[in-house]
Amino acid sequence: MTISQAELDIEWTMVTDAEGLLAASTALAAGHGPVGVDAERASGFRYGGEAYLVQVHRAGAGTYLFDPIGIEDFAPLQRAIGDAEWILHAASQDLACLAALGLVPTQLFDTELAARLLGFERVGLGAIVELLLGITLEKAHSAADWSQRPLPADWLEYAALDVVLLPDLRNAVAAQLEAQQKTEFARQEFEATRTKPEKPRLEEPWRKLSGGNSLKTPRALALARELWEGRDALARERDVAPGRLIPDSSVVAAASANPRSKGDLARLRDFKGRASRSELDRWWAAILRGKTTENLPGQKRRDPDSIPHHRFWAQRDPDAAARLDAVRARIEQESAARNIPLENLLTPDTLRRLVWRPPVDRSETGVALRLKELGARDWQIGITAPIIAEAFVDLP
Structure with missing residues (x-):
């Protein structure tokens, strides 16, 4: 039997200050279970990736929506x-913004990651809630601007449902x-997710520009860098997504x-956006810096640990x-037999x-050691190392 979201009677407590946090933490500490x-x-609205709402539910305690603002x-919540x-x-x-x-x-315990290991075709929260719990959730508000205040009541209900059903x-x-x-x-995958180190900050984050690989000359790269840095500074100042x-x-x-001129920039059809004209002086100043700087970037330095794209291996x-x-x-055969997606196996x-630079020792032990060095989990190594070692016997 399938029931709809509207049939669920969801209650929650909104927590907006330190006093409310202490009361909620006390209740959650007295609850039981996960x-x-x-x-x-x-995301897409504000500059950073901060949390603008934190939802917590525990049996015997209830559901609490915390406003970090x-x-x-x-x-107190961490202790609880x-x-x-x-x-x-x-x-x-979510782990980074929570941290x-x-x-x-x-x-x-990651329900989405577990669903992938189970071979579920659809692993979104709504899909597996309907499959396993028989509850149909509405698709709404996931891409909303959660930084706005006050938050609408239907948004808060949506947020509460995200945690009420998790146990x-x-x-x-x-x-x-x-x-x-x-x-x-699953246990090993959950722990790997929990303990995964934070990515180091890029030395040249402007090189992540979408479409930036079309820029080939040092001067064009300098212009892109100055525009990116000018946009980033303004975005940080206004707390808006760049x-x-x-x-x-x-x-x-x-x-x-x-x-060649500010007017040329203004007339450029592909130069658009909400601040493309209101901040034209800023963008033109960035372009002038790019035109005159002697600090010209070269093409992106190749990571010594990188390997060629597999399309060109042949x-x-x-x-x-x-x-x-x-x-x-x-x-792939083993992936299908075990009903585990290839990318998870x-x-x-x-x-x-592994195969670009195979270990000198191509035995199962040698392959297992190399897989460990590359970050594979023990369960992955246990399944794939014998298969790879056996395949290597007849390969150059």
């Missing part, structure tokens, strides 16, 4: 639930993992055109291409790095 946790950001210190298992859906999306508030799990969903997913003998696989000022495509278009190293085709075919990057 804790459903979620966070809402304002009015709460300076989340330490820090030792419990946290249930998140697609945890990798920025001082909220860090010591145990994790029951966790139990249903765990039963499926046990039935498919994938509980240990792309809402001018999109990456406008930065690339202006850098490619190398306009030309650059036919033996490596043959290894990739043969090994990937065997891993062994990431494409790990597989490519």
